[in-house]
Amino acid sequence: MSFRARLLLGFGAVVLVPLTVFGWRIRVVMADRLTAEYQQGVTALASVIRADLDRQSAGIGLRLAALREAIGQDNRFRVAALQGGERTYLLDYAGDAMRLAGLSLLQIQDETGRIVSSGHFRNEYDQSDPALPRLLAAAPAGTALVEARGAEAPFLALARVDSLRVGGRLLTLVGGMAVDSSFLARLTPDSELTVAVALPSDTSAAVDPATQVVSALDVPFVTAGDSARLLPARIVVSHSLASLVALRRGVALSFLVAVLVTGLIALLLASWLATRISRPLTALAAKTADVDMDRLDVAFESDRPDEIGALSRLLGAMTERLRAGAARLREAERRLAMGDMARQVNHDIKNGLIPIRNVFRHFGQAAGESPDRLAAAFRDRQATVESSIAYLETLASNYARLYPQPARESCDVNAIVRETVKRVGETGQADVRLDLAEGLPPVRTDPLVLRRILENLIGNAIDSLAARAGSVTISTGANGQAGVRITVADTGKGMTQEELNRAFDDFYTTKPGGTGLGLSIVRRLVLDANGALRVETEPGAGSRFSVELPGEGA
Amino acid sequence: MNPQDRHVVLVVLVAAACRAGAPHAELPLPPPAPTPGDTTCTIAAGRAAARDTVTLAVTDPVDPGHAPLPRNDAERLVFGQLYESLIRVDCRGRPLPGLAATWEQAPGDRWAFTLRDNARFWDGAPVTARDVLASWRSHDATLAASLTVTGDRTFTVPATDAPFQRLADQALAVTKPAPGGGWPIGTGRYWLTTGDPGSPDVLVAQPMARTGQPVVKIATVPASAARDALDAEAGVLITDDPAALEYARTLAGYVDVPLEWNRTYVLLAPGRDKPLVGDLRLESLREAVRGDARPAEWSGPGRFWFADLERCGIPAGRDTLGAVGRRRRVVYKQSDRSAADLAARLVGLGALGRGAVAAGVPASAFESSLRAGTDAAYVVELRRRVYDVCRAALELPPWSSAATIEPLLDVRSHAVVRRGLPRMTLDWDGTLRLTQP
Numbered sequence: 001m002s003f004r005a006r007l008l009l010g011f012g013a014v015v016l017v018p019l020t021v022f023g024w025r026i027r028v029v030m031a032d033r034l035t036a037e038y039q040q041g042v043t044a045l046a047s048v049i050r051a052d053l054d055r056q057s058a059g060i061g062l063r064l065a066a067l068r069e070a071i072g073q074d075n076r077f078r079v080a081a082l083q084g085g086e087r088t089y090l091l092d093y094a095g096d097a098m099r100l101a102g103l104s105l106l107q108i109q110d111e112t113g114r115i116v117s118s119g120h121f122r123n124e125y126d127q128s129d130p131a132l133p134r135l136l137a138a139a140p141a142g143t144a145l146v147e148a149r150g151a152e153a154p155f156l157a158l159a160r161v162d163s164l165r166v167g168g169r170l171l172t173l174v175g176g177m178a179v180d181s182s183f184l185a186r187l188t189p190d191s192e193l194t195v196a197v198a199l200p201s202d203t204s205a206a207v208d209p210a211t212q213v214v215s216a217l218d219v220p221f222v223t224a225g226d227s228a229r230l231l232p233a234r235i236v237v238s239h240s241l242a243s244l245v246a247l248r249r250g251v252a253l254s255f256l257v258a259v260l261v262t263g264l265i266a267l268l269l270a271s272w273l274a275t276r277i278s279r280p281l282t283a284l285a286a287k288t289a290d291v292d293m294d295r296l297d298v299a300f301e302s303d304r305p306d307e308i309g310a311l312s313r314l315l316g317a318m319t320e321r322l323r324a325g326a327a328r329l330r331e332a333e334r335r336l337a338m339g340d341m342a343r344q345v346n347h348d349i350k351n352g353l354i355p356i357r358n359v360f361r362h363f364g365q366a367a368g369e370s371p372d373r374l375a376a377a378f379r380d381r382q383a384t385v386e387s388s389i390a391y392l393e394t395l396a397s398n399y400a401r402l403y404p405q406p407a408r409e410s411c412d413v414n415a416i417v418r419e420t421v422k423r424v425g426e427t428g429q430a431d432v433r434l435d436l437a438e439g440l441p442p443v444r445t446d447p448l449v450l451r452r453i454l455e456n457l458i459g460n461a462i463d464s465l466a467a468r469a470g471s472v473t474i475s476t477g478a479n480g481q482a483g484v485r486i487t488v489a490d491t492g493k494g495m496t497q498e499e500l501n502r503a504f505d506d507f508y509t510t511k512p513g514g515t516g517l518g519l520s521i522v523r524r525l526v527l528d529a530n531g532a533l534r535v536e537t538e539p540g541a542g543s544r545f546s547v548e549l550p551g552e553g554a
Numbered sequence: 555m556n557p558q559d560r561h562v563v564l565v566v567l568v569a570a571a572c573r574a575g576a577p578h579a580e581l582p583l584p585p586p587a588p589t590p591g592d593t594t595c596t597i598a599a600g601r602a603a604a605r606d607t608v609t610l611a612v613t614d615p616v617d618p619g620h621a622p623l624p625r626n627d628a629e630r631l632v633f634g635q636l637y638e639s640l641i642r643v644d645c646r647g648r649p650l651p652g653l654a655a656t657w658e659q660a661p662g663d664r665w666a667f668t669l670r671d672n673a674r675f676w677d678g679a680p681v682t683a684r685d686v687l688a689s690w691r692s693h694d695a696t697l698a699a700s701l702t703v704t705g706d707r708t709f710t711v712p713a714t715d716a717p718f719q720r721l722a723d724q725a726l727a728v729t730k731p732a733p734g735g736g737w738p739i740g741t742g743r744y745w746l747t748t749g750d751p752g753s754p755d756v757l758v759a760q761p762m763a764r765t766g767q768p769v770v771k772i773a774t775v776p777a778s779a780a781r782d783a784l785d786a787e788a789g790v791l792i793t794d795d796p797a798a799l800e801y802a803r804t805l806a807g808y809v810d811v812p813l814e815w816n817r818t819y820v821l822l823a824p825g826r827d828k829p830l831v832g833d834l835r836l837e838s839l840r841e842a843v844r845g846d847a848r849p850a851e852w853s854g855p856g857r858f859w860f861a862d863l864e865r866c867g868i869p870a871g872r873d874t875l876g877a878v879g880r881r882r883r884v885v886y887k888q889s890d891r892s893a894a895d896l897a898a899r900l901v902g903l904g905a906l907g908r909g910a911v912a913a914g915v916p917a918s919a920f921e922s923s924l925r926a927g928t929d930a931a932y933v934v935e936l937r938r939r940v941y942d943v944c945r946a947a948l949e950l951p952p953w954s955s956a957a958t959i960e961p962l963l964d965v966r967s968h969a970v971v972r973r974g975l976p977r978m979t980l981d982w983d984g985t986l987r988l989t990q991p
Contacts, residue, residue: 087841088796123842123899126835151898151912225908 004274011270016263023255027248038213038239042193046215046237049187049195056158056177057143063101064162064175072164081116082167094119104178105148105157109133111170121150131228133172136161138230144220145233146176154224155180156197194238200231212238280308288315296323299512327507352392355384410442410552411450413476413484420454421474430462435475441551443484445529453525456518457488457545463511464492464543482551489544495537595645595979597811597969605768608975611775611783611791618737622727627792627967632772634985635759637727637740640667643719643982653728653741660710669707676745681728683709689728720942744770768976784808784970791970794845802970809971815938815964816984818850819896822934823958824927834903839963842899843892850961859943860936863955866944882906885923886933888914893933896962906930927953938964939983
């Protein structure tokens, strides 16, 4: 994993993980506390509703008692009930009384359970419903929820029962308050709290604890119909957790936004930092990778004041030392090789000269002692001398074969100059001019060597312009009877004497990125071609390199 | 005999006279000449005093869109003053001149009619035979096609099996549309003016001719304010509210005249597969409503007109919903208190079984539900007497000919008439008309 990736991941982990943990913890604590508060609220409300129902029941009882008194004193009712007169008055009585008493349900039954008058459903008269008062009387506290029959629809009522005697007939009063949405709403002080009635037959009253907090209180319930029974119903107080869910969702969303924004900022910051740190390191690493024993001209200059700048400068100094060391090593190797070669040559030549010296010593001795025998001695030792000379010639040939000789062929200098200029001049970095003499004799050399010579000289001349306005001129001309001169002149910066003295040393260069081998190679190639290299230079005015090559007939 | 007793006798006479049988198709021709002083069909025929203005108070709404065919007692009272058919039929079933002054047998088994000389529309245009033709075209295209115009004021119609009295049907009243809509222009003895903008519930009808007839104001009052109308000295109050009637009986200046049993509430249920009220004690229905009611009974020959709709050739529509597809509701028009009481009583008695409910719906919703037959049963108020059964059958939903129609209650309204009011006569169909003093 790259340093940059590690930096990004590290930043992300440091910023995002604590933030996420913090947000999750806040959600949990908030949910626990609010749920507990809600539970407290619904439990308290359930207690209040119980007390309220008791008060309502007592109120219904008081109203029924008042109605009982009123009926007992109503002679018109008495006549209608006992003697059957004014039936309409009797039928309308419960409706009027119910409205006056502020009740929602009022039924007057006779002792057989026959409905004599009904306030909430006037036209159910003469129907029989004896179970209702009986079950109400049996309910705890005499109060129960009742599913009352209505013309338009049945409705739920909190009811209780009372009775009176009229002329020896027992009449039962069933009165109640409608338990409808407005009744339940009155029990609910808080819009977030809900009060609902769950009847025994209500299968949809199941409570989902994940969505609401619930408390319930039991209330007896009288079912409707012929098989009326007393069953338990429940008044369920619930607090929806929708607001809590919404709050949690809001918090989660806020945290998510915060995490995303923070993460994005962290990412950008980390990316910027990683770029600031890793880019120079990457560049430094790339430069360092370029360093080789054959390539020690990599520049590590840096003006950064930080550790990377220091490291860069250290690498530059190290490369400089390596370069110097490599030159010294190469020189030492060369000298060592030259020494070995000299010793070998010394040894081999001495071996060849020893017989010759002995022959000449013999000749000297013969000339001194008996000159007449000199000729005989010469004849006698001539073979030895010739053998030694042949040995030395063979030795020279063998040493000559240690250095490969370039292929020599007849070359048209102007053609090679044009071809080289065409290649080098394609860069368009400088104004390259040609001044070629016609009718030049061909030279015998390796065209590849000549091209390398020209490439190096022309390339150096273009580089010497260093973005200044100027030109490079290549000219050819005859040099003596059969020789040819090639001149590469520029109007560049020229060289000082000190630079000129070192110009042909290996690895010496004044160009950024230069190898310092160009002129060294040129000189060696020119010499191998039996030619000569001349330099004229002046600082600020330019340089003029002349290559003189022998003609084919030379 | 004191005046009050005389009124009672008159009321009894009117009631007895109006129990006469339905008009027959073979009525004698030519038209009768009304006997001067014949008060058989006159109600509250005390000493009439000339009045400039008479206020008629009604508790039902009056809808110009219904004109000229009334849908309730109030509209019957109002439209009766404004629109004319060719003939009238008095409470004893006798045809009387209306827009047509005379009629006689014509060749080709036709009746020839001659319009009244002074018959004019409210806008002053004389009524011609072509106006009759144009008006009928909008109400009964078949009848209009059979009309032949023979003169400016004369025309003939074929004498068919249909009763002659059908020409008294208010649906055949001659009208023409008013420019800009509103009340159709009629030919009656009264025409409607714009009235008082400050009292939109009061219609003002001016007499067409200056023959001493009073201006008539028709005030629509809520049922609960019927007694207030009496206190405000209304000339006539048409109501069935027991409290108002009881109050009227305490007022010396008014006489309570029970009108005809002119409406019957029926239980109309799509399909004939199941008796709806067979086992129920329908005699207890009388106590379910607060107005003047009696168990539904047909006192004349035959049966209720709606008991034999198939003879009109109305095809019995196919019952596509079936009993299962209908809501188990007894539906009634929300504004009809008697219908509400009846529906509640039927539910109380267990009609449609356990779980069925009564449902009051607005008039428009009631009409659309009734037309589609989407509920199990409907409490509907029908006219007891119709001149033309088949025309009346068209007012019923199309599935009625294959439906269960159970008569429940006959009801009637009362006219509380201020003493000394210009005379009023009662037609066979229950229409009250102010007559000339």
